[in-house]
Amino acid sequence: MSGRRKLIAAVAGAAALVLVASACGRSATTTNPSPGASSATAGLVTTTPAGTAPVDSVVWAVYRDVNSLDPIYAFDYPENTADSLMCESLLRQAPDGAIGPGLATLSTPDPTTLVFTIKSGVTFWDGNPVTPDDVVYSLDRNTDPKLAGFYPAVFNRVKSIEATGTNQVTITLKEPDYWLQGELASIPGIVLEKSFVEQQGKNYGTPAGKIMCTGAYMLDSFKPGVGVTAVPNPNYWNPSVKPLVKSILIKGVPDVNTFTSGMLTNAIQGAYEFGLPTLDQLKSSSAVKVYSGPGWSTDAFIVDNLKGPLGNVKVRQALSYALDRQGIIDSVYKGAALMPRWQSNPGTFGYGVSVFNAAYNSSPVMNQDLTKAKQLMQEAGASGQTITIGMSSQLANIAAVAGAYQAAGKAIGLNVKLKSVSAQNYINFFIDPKAREGVDGFMTVNYGDYADPAALLSTFVLREGSQNYDHYNNPQITTDLETARSTADPDKRAQLVSDAEKIAATDLPWIPNTQPTNLVVFNKNLTGAVASFAYMFAPWADNLGGTGSS
Amino acid sequence: MLIASLLVASFVIFAAMYLAPGNPIAALTGGRSIPPDSIRILEARYHLNEPFLVQYWYWLRNVLHGNLGISITLRENVSTLIASRIWTTAGLVLYASIIILLIGIGLGVVSGLRTGPFDTSTLVVTAVSAAIPAFVAAIFLILLFAVKLGWFPALGNGTSFLDNVRHFTLPAFALAVSSLAIVARVTRASVREESNREHVQTAVSRGIPTRQVIRRHILRNAAIPVTTISGITVASLIALAAVVEVAFSLNGLGAFLVGSAQSKDLAVVQGISLVLVTAFVVVNVLVDVLYAVLDPRVSLGSRAE
Numbered sequence: 081m082s083g084r085r086k087l088i089a090a091v092a093g094a095a096a097l098v099l100v101a102s103a104c105g106r107s108a109t110t111t112n113p114s115p116g117a118s119s120a121t122a123g124l125v126t127t128t129p130a131g132t133a134p135v136d137s138v139v140w141a142v143y144r145d146v147n148s149l150d151p152i153y154a155f156d157y158p159e160n161t162a163d164s165l166m167c168e169s170l171l172r173q174a175p176d177g178a179i180g181p182g183l184a185t186l187s188t189p190d191p192t193t194l195v196f197t198i199k200s201g202v203t204f205w206d207g208n209p210v211t212p213d214d215v216v217y218s219l220d221r222n223t224d225p226k227l228a229g230f231y232p233a234v235f236n237r238v239k240s241i242e243a244t245g246t247n248q249v250t251i252t253l254k255e256p257d258y259w260l261q262g263e264l265a266s267i268p269g270i271v272l273e274k275s276f277v278e279q280q281g282k283n284y285g286t287p288a289g290k291i292m293c294t295g296a297y298m299l300d301s302f303k304p305g306v307g308v309t310a311v312p313n314p315n316y317w318n319p320s321v322k323p324l325v326k327s328i329l330i331k332g333v334p335d336v337n338t339f340t341s342g343m344l345t346n347a348i349q350g351a352y353e354f355g356l357p358t359l360d361q362l363k364s365s366s367a368v369k370v371y372s373g374p375g376w377s378t379d380a381f382i383v384d385n386l387k388g389p390l391g392n393v394k395v396r397q398a399l400s401y402a403l404d405r406q407g408i409i410d411s412v413y414k415g416a417a418l419m420p421r422w423q424s425n426p427g428t429f430g431y432g433v434s435v436f437n438a439a440y441n442s443s444p445v446m447n448q449d450l451t452k453a454k455q456l457m458q459e460a461g462a463s464g465q466t467i468t469i470g471m472s473s474q475l476a477n478i479a480a481v482a483g484a485y486q487a488a489g490k491a492i493g494l495n496v497k498l499k500s501v502s503a504q505n506y507i508n509f510f511i512d513p514k515a516r517e518g519v520d521g522f523m524t525v526n527y528g529d530y531a532d533p534a535a536l537l538s539t540f541v542l543r544e545g546s547q548n549y550d551h552y553n554n555p556q557i558t559t560d561l562e563t564a565r566s567t568a569d570p571d572k573r574a575q576l577v578s579d580a581e582k583i584a585a586t587d588l589p590w591i592p593n594t595q596p597t598n599l600v601v602f603n604k605n606l607t608g609a610v611a612s613f614a615y616m617f618a619p620w621a622d623n624l625g626g627t628g629s630s
Numbered sequence: 631m632l633i634a635s636l637l638v639a640s641f642v643i644f645a646a647m648y649l650a651p652g653n654p655i656a657a658l659t660g661g662r663s664i665p666p667d668s669i670r671i672l673e674a675r676y677h678l679n680e681p682f683l684v685q686y687w688y689w690l691r692n693v694l695h696g697n698l699g700i701s702i703t704l705r706e707n708v709s710t711l712i713a714s715r716i717w718t719t720a721g722l723v724l725y726a727s728i729i730i731l732l733i734g735i736g737l738g739v740v741s742g743l744r745t746g747p748f749d750t751s752t753l754v755v756t757a758v759s760a761a762i763p764a765f766v767a768a769i770f771l772i773l774l775f776a777v778k779l780g781w782f783p784a785l786g787n788g789t790s791f792l793d794n795v796r797h798f799t800l801p802a803f804a805l806a807v808s809s810l811a812i813v814a815r816v817t818r819a820s821v822r823e824e825s826n827r828e829h830v831q832t833a834v835s836r837g838i839p840t841r842q843v844i845r846r847h848i849l850r851n852a853a854i855p856v857t858t859i860s861g862i863t864v865a866s867l868i869a870l871a872a873v874v875e876v877a878f879s880l881n882g883l884g885a886f887l888v889g890s891a892q893s894k895d896l897a898v899v900q901g902i903s904l905v906l907v908t909a910f911v912v913v914n915v916l917v918d919v920l921y922a923v924l925d926p927r928v929s930l931g932s933r934a935e
Binding site: 145148229230233303304305306332333335338341344348503504505507510512526539546 | 669
């Protein structure tokens with residue numbers, strides 16, 4: 081299975097305050113860059129013009145078939161796209177990454193207490209109201225060991241989750257945790273109907289069963305090989321959203337040529353993309369319109385062996401300086417990606433925007449500098465050493481980036497060997513330590529669950545991070561991030577995370593390659609989908625509809 | 631014979647999948663790390679860490695009870711997943727077979743009976759089309775007939791029966807194009823050879839009308855090698871269909887098999903393999919029956935010459 085990694089360009093969200101205050105938390109507002117600090121993502125849009133005309137049916141392509149509709153197992157683009165279309169979370173991420181009320185509003189009477197008040201009138205598709213029991217049940221499913229969900233770790237500071245009123249749920253924490261709000265605005269925070277899930281049993285979310293959520297679109301059918309079909313929810317609890325598309329089919333289209341000809345022949349009406357080799361062809365076609373939105377992911381080289389040559393920070397820095405990132409942006413991303421300054425994509429500045437922008441802009445762009453690279457190699461005394469990069473020649477993007485690393489290594493006297501595995505086995509690098517043996521690093525396009533640079537960064541720099549493969553440990557970064565997690569004030573938190581990012585940008589536990597832009601490809605008569613990476617975690621089709629012209 | 635084939639095939643395929651590197655859990659993770667506890671629970675649930683023969687026995691025991699198992703990726707019954715896709719592949723293979731038989735045999739017969747420009751051009755065309763693999767044909771057909779001309783859709787199954795036929799036309803041609811050449815060539819050679827036999831010369835010299843000579847003396851005898859090559863070709867289509875299904879995004883068994891083998895979804899691969907082996911055996915049996923019908927020297931139960 082091809083692991084098309086997406087990079088998301090950062091968008092500075094200045095409308096954060098507006099969204100937190102609004103009762104609905106769901107508007108198709110565009111993002112304004114923060115005054116006084118230029119946005120790294122200027123020119124990218126977080127939303128597309130809202131649709132105005134009804135549309136009979138839309139085929140929305142994803143890179144492979146959706147394999148589950150249960151949010152606790154949603155960990156990849158197809159599942160996220162389907163879940164976020166139909167289901168809603170306790171809190172909600174706006175297109176620019178700002179976190180606001182979702183199905184509930186949040187108050188924090190003290191740093192270790194989160195009180196969620198379910199909005200009045202919020203109902204599931206079957207008309208039943210969302211109750212505190214439903215919320216508690218849905219959140220607890222994430223940590224139920226029998227279910228083996230993928231998100232238990234995000235609740236590791238939670239002491240208890242309890243229904244505390246007719247429409248109130250209280251989460252008590254062992255210590256303050258301001259990251260939990262981001263997770264509750266993402267997939268782990270999706271609310272399901274308890275009685276329905278219990279009745280479905282292990283069929284919930286599988287093709288043999290059904291699902292029960294609260295969104296503007298509801299599930300019509302889930303047929304593997306055909307796809308996931310969603311239709312408008314006639315009983316949607318928010319009257320200001322009127323779904324315009326009578327049927328959305330989320331269909332797996334693994335072959336990029338099939339996808340491209342499908343878009344050109346109107347067999348497919350829309351898709352989210354990144355690293356698309358046929359981007360130029362689609363942009364130049366009059367049948368198709370492409371929007372570029374902020375991405376939230378990073379295309380990076382994961383260093384998984386700190387006991388080899390890459391254990392020396394100067395070697396990592398040398399390799400980073402020698403890398404031709406612009407070449408990668410041009411050849412792999414066809415220009416739709418940013419040169420990195422940090423590990424995290426500037427699209428993830430969902431809060432503390434002016435602080436982040438100022439810090440980001442004061443960090444150097446990771447431009448190629450062969451002189452510095454060679455000098456660092458000399459200081460490290462690592463000339464002639466060998467590293468092995470895990471890659472797959474079947475995954476064109478990954479192979480191209482690995483090639484760029486080979487060229488970089490050659491320029492500085494570092495031998496770069498490539499170890500190629502099949503496209504399917506490539507994913508084993510991420511979960512199987514045996515697969516990583518003998519490999520010093522491998523490529524990834526990786527992202528966090530919500531718009532915060534710390535969301536991705538923490539997974540590979542903190543000691544217990546799920547993607548920290550060789551016990552990388554930098555005490556200063558750890559202190560900055562752990563303190564940030566417990567810090568209430570968004571600007572102070574942004575400052576701490578910025579400090580951590582600055583260190584990570586020189587210490588290079590991973591080597592960031594580029595930060596991909598999020599592309600939305602539409603048939604010329606369709607518009608209205610969210611344009612930023614927020615589509616992965618929050619409803620993206622509430623404004624989807626026809627352009628009104630034929 | 632069928633049972634023996636199925637047993638041997640299932641064992642070999644299971645062994646191959648077992649030995650192949652990879653991890654079915656990895657396919658669920660989308661290229662990011664999932665919690666180690668989750669991995670452990672899933673591995674225990676699907677017996678992924680048990681020894682080879684134990685795993686094979688679990689699978690075999692289930693199959694003997696009519697249970698083909700559960701797909702790891704989709705968490706659904708394999709039999710349901712196969713049933714929903716089998717008609718797509720069957721339809722595609724049937725459509726392609728009709729094209730191959732009609733056009734392949736037709737071309738072969740006509741060019742076998744005549745010499746001259748038609749024959750030469752048939753030779754050239756078949757040489758070229760034999761060299762075109764199915765996925766190249768798919769790309770070309772999509773580009774010309776779907777994107778440029780818009781006569782046929784580029785992907786998908788279609789909804790009604792007539793819509794299905796329309797959606798399956800380009801894929802069927804893509805699948806048929808290289809096999810067609812072989813069938814045409816063999817037919818042509820076989821017809822040529824029969825035309826030069828003494829009994830044909832005798833019939834012609836006795837004044838029997840050409841049409842009758844062709845039908846009763848040439849074609850009837852040329853049918854055996856043609857049946858053989860057609861049987862082999864149709865049987866091979868069952869496997870080749872995978873490539874075309876992927877290229878046209880058709881919801882068939884072949885594409886599903888490819889994806890499941892890549893994610894090491896054992897139960898699915900075994901289930902589909904059983905279906906394919908059965909289909910292959912059935913086609914061969916049909917060919918044997920046809921021999922008996924065509925060649926009076928052959929009786930069912932004895933070997934065909």
